[in-house]
Every structure is written in C-alpha cells, then in structure tokens.
Amino acid sequence: MKSIICSKPKEFLQTEAPEPRPGPEEALVRIRNIGICGTDLHAYQGQQPFFEYPRILGHELSAEVIDAGADPRLKKGDYVVINPYLKCGECIACRRGKDNCCQYMQVMGVHCDGGMRELITVPTENAIPAEGLELDQMATVECFAIGAHAVRRAGLSNKDTVAVVGAGPIGIGVIQFAKITGARVIVVDLNDQRLRFCKEILGTDATINATKCPIQSLQDLTGGDKPTTVFDVTGNKSSMEAAFEYCAPGGQLVMVGLIKGRLTFDDPHFHKHELTLKSSRNGTSEDLQQVIDAIRDGLVDTENFITHRCGFDKIVDQFEAWILPETNVIKAMVEIN
Ligand SMILES: [Zn+2]
Ligand SMILES: [Zn+2]
Structure with missing residues (x-):
C-alpha cells in the first residue's frame, strides 16, 4: 500500500509499505480523506516543538471499515470518523472522563504514525460511525471538536x-x-x-x-x-x-x-x-460526537470551510503552496480514492 512519510523537515518520501494487520480490539480501515492543519504544516516545516522524524502525518481522518473485528457497532463498508487521540484509559485524567488530557496521550500523526497511507489499524473505539455525513465532512470533525x-x-x-x-x-x-x-x-x-x-x-x-x-x-x-x-x-x-x-x-x-x-x-x-x-486541549469523545451531530443537523458550515482539495498523489507538491499565506487556506482536504 502507498504511504507518505515526512522523513525530515521539508521532505516527504512516497513508499510502499506492507498492509497493517489489526490486533485484538482493533479495526482495519481504508483512509478516504485527510484534513490538513497547522500541526501538519508546522511539522513539515520543522517548526513543531518536540516533533520526531520520520513520521507519517495526518490526524483529521475519514475512513471506510475493512475489518471491524469483534465490535458490534461497526461493519465492513461503514464510513467512520477516526478519533486520533489514543488514550491510556487508566490515568487520573482518563478515569475522570477527561481523556482529552490523558497523561500518556498519543495523537496519531503527531506522537505516532497517522493517516497519510491507504490502510491503518485503530482501536475499534476510535472508529466512530457518522451516518448522514459526507466523507469530507467527517475529516473536519476532529478540528471542530477542539x-x-x-x-x-x-x-x-x-x-x-x-x-x-x-x-x-x-x-x-x-x-x-x-x-x-x-x-x-x-x-x-x-x-x-x-x-x-x-x-x-x-x-x-x-x-x-x-x-x-x-x-x-x-x-x-x-x-x-x-x-x-x-x-x-x-x-x-x-x-x-x-x-x-x-x-x-x-x-x-x-x-x-x-x-x-x-x-x-x-x-x-x-x-x-x-x-x-x-x-482547553484537544477534545473528548463526547465533543467529537457533538460535532458529528451538529454537522448532521446543519448547524456547522463545512462547505465554505474546506477551501482547497487535492488527490493523494499531489500532497507532496501542494504542501509548499498551502504554507504560503497568500494561498488563503482555511482547510485543505486530501482525497484518497
Ligand atoms: Zn489538526
Ligand atoms: Zn490516560
């Protein structure tokens, strides 16, 4: 499968990587949309503090379920929002429902590899069904949840x-x-x-x-x-x-x-x-769900919010342009077909 790695500041490498295999309580999903945000652009430019390379970027993700594992909420073919916040579930913040500031938080695309690749595995609880939303709207959910x-x-x-x-x-x-x-x-x-x-x-x-x-x-x-x-x-x-x-x-x-x-x-x-x-840091699962409901109810504008689009093969060229203020990017969206 195709995968794009930010190997060091200002350098993307396109590689072929082996397909990931889901572990227990994990789902295998095919990435469909990747929203690009300041974190990605700063990481690419080498301006993101504490960022480690090489890293696969991409944390604003919509995806299609390929293998739902044993989770009864999901089935093959469902479209899902990926919650990129991988929490420990056990620390004091997680125990109090404040998983947005988990002590051991790993954000996909930041602390561990993210979604700039065709297939990824995620804990099934991080795949959130979002019926009634378009795939590109789903990739705005994490950003709006903040x-x-x-x-x-x-x-x-x-x-x-x-x-x-x-x-x-x-x-x-x-x-x-x-x-x-x-x-x-x-x-x-x-x-x-x-x-x-x-x-x-x-x-x-x-x-x-x-x-x-x-x-x-x-x-x-x-x-x-x-x-x-x-x-x-x-x-x-x-x-x-x-x-x-x-x-x-x-x-x-x-x-x-x-x-x-x-x-x-x-x-x-x-x-x-x-x-x-x-x-205020990140968002909780409750916030992500509130955003999904608000978009479904037409309370949030996503159409004018997404200002730029490109295909997966064009990311490498587009990143340089999106950094420039005169491009007037609000939200750029990468589509993988
Ligand atoms: Zn973001
Ligand atoms: Zn925790």
Missing part, C-alpha cells in the same frame, strides 16, 4: 457576549459552537479577509481588526461592559497576554491556542476583576 471542547469548557449561555480572538480553522470552530449556544459572538483578527468570512458566512455579530485598539472596540460593542468570555485562539504570546484586558469583571478567559514558553499577566488586574483562566 472548538466544541473549548466552548463546553466555558459553559456558555445565550446571556453571554463572547470575543473570539483568532479566526483560523480552530477559531472558526469556537465561533460556530459558541453561536450554537445562543451567545453573542464578536471576532478579533488581523486579517480582514478572515473577518469578512466570519461576518458573511458564519454570521458573527461583530468583527474587530486587532490592529485597531480592540479594547476600545469591545467596550463600544458591549455598552462598556466588555465580553463575559474571551477565547484566545492565536497561539501568540502578546495576544494571549493582552486578552486578560478584554474580559468583563467576573468574566473568563479560555486559552485554546498555546505557545512554547511562559505567559505573564498583571495580578492586581486579574484579582480586581476576579477573572477565571482556563486552558
């Missing part, structure tokens, strides 16, 4: 006014799931094209260009109150530190994006406003 999880962490209601700082692919997920709760959603980003997308396609209530004094604009848009919940989805240190100032008194800040390093904030400001600071 946004859905952040929104679940925040516990939003229709009384909240939310600011989402950073309208990349993950931010777009946060925006869509925040809107589902009925909250009022304001988007802050540097890129006017992204802001237009949020306004016109996602129907956000307001947008602010981050270069234009966002604190003042947030106050103006909320009658002086400022947002009750702020999500930072930038992975940018100065943005993350500035976001403390965007929250209403008694509000909360959810850090979805992350950096390699330390953040500092003004403790008197933090205490005076009794802010709540939360991090």
Whole structure:
C-alpha cells in the first residue's frame, strides 16, 4: 500500500509499505480523506516543538471499515470518523472522563504514525460511525471538536457576549459552537479577509481588526461592559497576554491556542476583576460526537470551510503552496480514492 512519510523537515518520501494487520480490539480501515492543519504544516516545516522524524502525518481522518473485528457497532463498508487521540484509559485524567488530557496521550500523526497511507489499524473505539455525513465532512470533525471542547469548557449561555480572538480553522470552530449556544459572538483578527468570512458566512455579530485598539472596540460593542468570555485562539504570546484586558469583571478567559514558553499577566488586574483562566486541549469523545451531530443537523458550515482539495498523489507538491499565506487556506482536504 502507498504511504507518505515526512522523513525530515521539508521532505516527504512516497513508499510502499506492507498492509497493517489489526490486533485484538482493533479495526482495519481504508483512509478516504485527510484534513490538513497547522500541526501538519508546522511539522513539515520543522517548526513543531518536540516533533520526531520520520513520521507519517495526518490526524483529521475519514475512513471506510475493512475489518471491524469483534465490535458490534461497526461493519465492513461503514464510513467512520477516526478519533486520533489514543488514550491510556487508566490515568487520573482518563478515569475522570477527561481523556482529552490523558497523561500518556498519543495523537496519531503527531506522537505516532497517522493517516497519510491507504490502510491503518485503530482501536475499534476510535472508529466512530457518522451516518448522514459526507466523507469530507467527517475529516473536519476532529478540528471542530477542539472548538466544541473549548466552548463546553466555558459553559456558555445565550446571556453571554463572547470575543473570539483568532479566526483560523480552530477559531472558526469556537465561533460556530459558541453561536450554537445562543451567545453573542464578536471576532478579533488581523486579517480582514478572515473577518469578512466570519461576518458573511458564519454570521458573527461583530468583527474587530486587532490592529485597531480592540479594547476600545469591545467596550463600544458591549455598552462598556466588555465580553463575559474571551477565547484566545492565536497561539501568540502578546495576544494571549493582552486578552486578560478584554474580559468583563467576573468574566473568563479560555486559552485554546498555546505557545512554547511562559505567559505573564498583571495580578492586581486579574484579582480586581476576579477573572477565571482556563486552558482547553484537544477534545473528548463526547465533543467529537457533538460535532458529528451538529454537522448532521446543519448547524456547522463545512462547505465554505474546506477551501482547497487535492488527490493523494499531489500532497507532496501542494504542501509548499498551502504554507504560503497568500494561498488563503482555511482547510485543505486530501482525497484518497
Ligand atoms: Zn489538526
Ligand atoms: Zn490516560
């Protein structure tokens, strides 16, 4: 079977690999779609911290079941979403249902080999039936689950006014799931094209260009109150530190994006406003299921979200182009037929 290995930064090798054999409690699946995200592009460029090469990338996957093993939920020919988070099931996080931050988490395509190959084996519980979804929609589920999880962490209601700082692919997920709760959603980003997308396609209530004094604009848009919940989805240190100032008194800040390093904030400001600071990592199986249901119910836009497509044989050429900002990629989708 064909397999594409990222052998070192800036190098893909196309190889023939032997077909994998499923072990007990594993399913054999044929990969059909691979969503490409920042993690893949950064790994290819050599900018992903702690990344080890060689590695087979690809963690946003839809697949067809070839051999379902003994799992009664699955049968040959079913289309499934692959949950790429391989959890230990035994650590304190897993025991408390917080498998998104399992102590021994292995993310397929990051810590172990992923889906840029024709066939893979996965624990049967990581193959999630998603009837009613198209194969390309299934490959957006993991990406949206990160946004859905952040929104679940925040516990939003229709009384909240939310600011989402950073309208990349993950931010777009946060925006869509925040809107589902009925909250009022304001988007802050540097890129006017992204802001237009949020306004016109996602129907956000307001947008602010981050270069234009966002604190003042947030106050103006909320009658002086400022947002009750702020999500930072930038992975940018100065943005993350500035976001403390965007929250209403008694509000909360959810850090979805992350950096390699330390953040500092003004403790008197933090205490005076009794802010709540939360991090949000990956998504749980519950979040993945919520995304599948929301896409099936037409609550999430996937059509405009997928901006670029290519076949499996073209990945190697396309990666260089997708890195360039002028390509305006939101979500690129690889199709294996
Ligand atoms: Zn991803
Ligand atoms: Zn665990």
